[in-house]
Amino acid sequence: MTRRPVTPHDAARADAIAQAHARSRALGLRATEAPDFDALAGADLRELIDTNCTLYHQARPVMDALHAQIVDTQSMVLLTDRNGVILHSCADSDFVEKAQRVALRPGVSWAEQHRGTNAIGTALVEGQPTTVHAGEHFLRANHILTCSCAPIADPYGRTLGALDVSGESRGFHKHTLALVRMSAQMIENHLFNTEFVDAIRLQFHARAEFIGTLYEGLAAFSADGTLLCANRSALFQFGAPLAELQQREFAALFGQPFATFMQQLMRASGEPLTLALPSGVRVIARATPGAPTSGVATFARSAVAETARSPYTPAPAQAKAPYAADTTPQPTLAALDTGDARLAAALQRVARVRGRDIPVLVLGRTGTGKEWLARALHRDSPRRDGPFVALNCAALPDTLIEAELFGYEDGAFTGAKRRGSAGKIAQAHGGTLFLDEIGDMPLAQQVRLMRVLQERAVVPLGGTRALPVDLRIVCATHRDLRAMIAEGTFREDLYYRINGLVVTLPALAERTDLDALVARMLEIVRREVPGAPARLTPAVRACFARCRWPGNLRQLASALRTAAIMAEGEDAIDMEHLPEDLMHDCDPASDCAQPCADASTEDPAGDTEREPARLSVWQSRLIEETLARHSGNVSAAARELGLARNTVYRHLRQRR
Numbered sequence: 001m002t003r004r005p006v007t008p009h010d011a012a013r014a015d016a017i018a019q020a021h022a023r024s025r026a027l028g029l030r031a032t033e034a035p036d037f038d039a040l041a042g043a044d045l046r047e048l049i050d051t052n053c054t055l056y057h058q059a060r061p062v063m064d065a066l067h068a069q070i071v072d073t074q075s076m077v078l079l080t081d082r083n084g085v086i087l088h089s090c091a092d093s094d095f096v097e098k099a100q101r102v103a104l105r106p107g108v109s110w111a112e113q114h115r116g117t118n119a120i121g122t123a124l125v126e127g128q129p130t131t132v133h134a135g136e137h138f139l140r141a142n143h144i145l146t147c148s149c150a151p152i153a154d155p156y157g158r159t160l161g162a163l164d165v166s167g168e169s170r171g172f173h174k175h176t177l178a179l180v181r182m183s184a185q186m187i188e189n190h191l192f193n194t195e196f197v198d199a200i201r202l203q204f205h206a207r208a209e210f211i212g213t214l215y216e217g218l219a220a221f222s223a224d225g226t227l228l229c230a231n232r233s234a235l236f237q238f239g240a241p242l243a244e245l246q247q248r249e250f251a252a253l254f255g256q257p258f259a260t261f262m263q264q265l266m267r268a269s270g271e272p273l274t275l276a277l278p279s280g281v282r283v284i285a286r287a288t289p290g291a292p293t294s295g296v297a298t299f300a301r302s303a304v305a306e307t308a309r310s311p312y313t314p315a316p317a318q319a320k321a322p323y324a325a326d327t328t329p330q331p332t333l334a335a336l337d338t339g340d341a342r343l344a345a346a347l348q349r350v351a352r353v354r355g356r357d358i359p360v361l362v363l364g365r366t367g368t369g370k371e372w373l374a375r376a377l378h379r380d381s382p383r384r385d386g387p388f389v390a391l392n393c394a395a396l397p398d399t400l401i402e403a404e405l406f407g408y409e410d411g412a413f414t415g416a417k418r419r420g421s422a423g424k425i426a427q428a429h430g431g432t433l434f435l436d437e438i439g440d441m442p443l444a445q446q447v448r449l450m451r452v453l454q455e456r457a458v459v460p461l462g463g464t465r466a467l468p469v470d471l472r473i474v475c476a477t478h479r480d481l482r483a484m485i486a487e488g489t490f491r492e493d494l495y496y497r498i499n500g501l502v503v504t505l506p507a508l509a510e511r512t513d514l515d516a517l518v519a520r521m522l523e524i525v526r527r528e529v530p531g532a533p534a535r536l537t538p539a540v541r542a543c544f545a546r547c548r549w550p551g552n553l554r555q556l557a558s559a560l561r562t563a564a565i566m567a568e569g570e571d572a573i574d575m576e577h578l579p580e581d582l583m584h585d586c587d588p589a590s591d592c593a594q595p596c597a598d599a600s601t602e603d604p605a606g607d608t609e610r611e612p613a614r615l616s617v618w619q620s621r622l623i624e625e626t627l628a629r630h631s632g633n634v635s636a637a638a639r640e641l642g643l644a645r646n647t648v649y650r651h652l653r654q655r656r
């Protein structure tokens with residue numbers, strides 16, 4: 001038998017389990033009791049699901065995704081209401097029969113008063129994620145199980161239900177509880193966004209890369225800038241409980257008047273903004289200004305109207321459209337042209353088809369601006385007043401792509417009665433559908449998409465009626481679709497449906513317009529950070545020209561955003577303001593697209609094996625020059641270079 005690994009929290013957990021056993025005994029339960037098989041019958045269970053319909057609908061796709069992670073491990077995913085009654089399960093077929101033996105199925109209560117100590121009942125009593133393993137279950141019949149459960153709370157912190165993974169005790173894995181906890185958090189974030197769909201919602205975190213993840217802070221504000229609610233991560237970042245923060249004004253939380261923030265938001269064209277928490281910690285924030293019909297969106301639109309137009313702000317025709325509150329960037333094709341000949345040729349080809357519904361396939365490495373090109377094409381096309389709907393096929397588990405793309409009918413999932421979902425294809429009706437990373441779309445969905453494109457109609461999951469759709473499709477990928485066709489992982493018929501016009505975007509390192517592009521991006525960044533300098537020092541320009549930019553435009557935009565914040569109030573962005581890890585992507589002897597201010601270091605061999613050596617030669621020179629400028633002061637040189645002092649000391653030791 002597999003031994004359960006000892007976890008660091010075993011002592012605390014043992015205490016909690018002992019208390020749960022004491023509660024079970026006090027309830028008059030006996031360990032030798034047979035499982036109680038009493039379950040809610042069909043209609044009663046459906047009614048209970050209806051009562052919990054928001055929880056049920058938000059949890060279903062997350063349960064499917066979680067089940068996909070643990071498939072074939074002899075286990076099941078369960079959702080319960082706040083009283084521990086199982087509402088829904090997704091199970092491995094070979095575990096269903098064992099689960100039935102202990103009444104682990106929809107309609108049955110796993111509250112402590114019915115089953116004694118068990119993960120669901122105990123987690124609901126303790127209000128904490130809990131694992132109950134094998135012999136820790138109060139009822140002997142349940143010793144065959146290992147179960148990990150996390151309660152799910154509504155946005156105000158009230159318990160709504162619980163998410164649980166139960167399986168064969170031999171299959172215990174200590175990571176299961178973390179997976180369950182993350183999935184419960186995901187459901188809580190979905191519930192938050194649904195509850196406050198009409199409010200101004202802010203996503204924020206001190207680290208930009210955490211925005212859009214489970215760890216982001218979420219805060220909802222009313223149209224006058226009063227805090228309505230905040231999720232766990234936001235409360236943690238604010239350092240105070242919800243009761244203390246509710247009804248606080250935006251300015252008390254983020255140090256600036258709400259109206260100023262809204263105007264900056266509109267000017268930022270979807271790019272993130274920087275805000276300061278009461279603790280002084282700076283956070284990166286994105287905001288969604290409420291549903292198009294809400295008063296909040298009206299406020300957002302009036303802020304747009306007050307804002308001076310730039311190549312990246314929506315045209316007046318769009319401000320009238322129902323999607324005017326969308327804060328994502330809406331560049332024009334002309335605005336993307338900053339002087340690179342290859343890019344200009346691609347843009348011209350795209351411009352030729354803008355008035356026709358020819359499908360466009362955009363190829364290019366990650367971050368080369370494929371989505372921005374798709375947005376620009378939409379913006380310049382006759383469909384500009386319709387929606388632009390984007391779906392990243394690589395960002396969703398296979399199980400979710402289908403529902404996201406094709407939608408589902410009311411009651412498509414067992415027991416569900418209300419609230420179908422339109423799906424991205426139907427949402428894009430009258431506009432443009434952008435399918436990013438189309439190469440990552442599973443084959444089954446490729447077949448369905450092919451049918452939609454052929455028939456110009458979509459049938460949602462669980463539905464029978466075909467809804468006509470009129471849309472332009474733009475797809476993007478960094479993969480070699482022809483090679484995938486040869487391997488049998490991409491359908492040839494779909495390939496010919498989506499590639500009416502194929503354009504390839506150059507990698508940033510191959511572009512010849514770096515200076516102009518940086519100037520354009522800096523213009524955008526300065527709308528978000530008004531005190532940021534408008535120019536770069538020659539050293540930074542040289543560094544940029546030598547960078548390999550593996551993350552392409554995204555990496556450049558992110559480096560400029562960080563540097564702009566670091567250099568707020570200074571004359572120019574200098575080396576010390578750049579993110580430290582950018583140096584690792586800088587190559588002293590690369591084929592500089594721009595004149596390099598400091599390009600004398602040559603590598604005649606051009607040997608890729610010598611990359612690290614070339615990098616260190618360049619770093620050494622940079623450190624030497626900086627030390628000379630600071631008369632050998634290591635701290636000052638390290639500060640300017642954005643390096644740790646130890647790195648400079650190491651360099652000095654190696655020089656000796």
Ligand SMILES: Nc1ncnc2c1ncn2[C@@H]1O[C@H](COP(=O)(O)OP(=O)(O)OP(=O)(O)O)[C@@H](O)[C@H]1O
Nearest residue numbers: 336365366367368369370371372436521553554557
């Ligand atoms: N023309 C541009 N001007 C300013 N910034 C840009 C431009 N194009 C792209 N960016 C910046 O680069 C980021 C990445 O662009 P985009 O999402 O279009 O790339 P992508 O090729 O679709 O990326 P992926 O392949 O990873 O999906 C944007 O969020 C934006 O910050």
